[in-house]
Amino acid sequence: MSLVQQLARTAATMAKGHLVTLRELFRKPMTIHYPDEPVPHPVGFRSIPVLKVNEESGKLNCTACGLCARSCPPAIIFVESFIGEDGRRKQWPAKFDLDLSRCMVCNLCVEACPFDALEMSEDAELSAYTIEDLYFTMDELAALWKTSRSVRIAGGQKV
């Protein structure tokens, strides 16, 4: 390739690059000023399983059956039934803890729950400075359900 041809090719390539820059100058910026502006999430986005509270009774739907804990691949749900004064197990939890630091947000626990007691929160603002702060207790999971938007996905469908 002659010198003239090389120069012509370089000039054409530069012109092409500048045209792209010029076109972008007039395009509306897509920058989102997070955290001042919220980042939109797609429908069905999920962050952490949360405990549903029955709006009429104010109690958890959870019966402490433990199916979610048994379905959780990394085994990070810790459920214990309430034991009554008669020494018998009651159908509500005394403990329901979740270690979010190891959660895969796979939704299997929600799918496994037969009592409509779990949903996946859409709250993406759960980062923490220490790993201990990613350990959620029953009351915290219920509070998160009340304060964040959450979604129940079963069989791949939002229900």
Ligand code: SF4
């Ligand atoms: S979303 Fe998956 S990993 Fe997280 S608690 Fe539920 S089953 Fe376990």
Ligand code: SF4
């Ligand atoms: S959340 Fe559902 S599956 Fe898990 S212990 Fe409670 S009732 Fe059972």
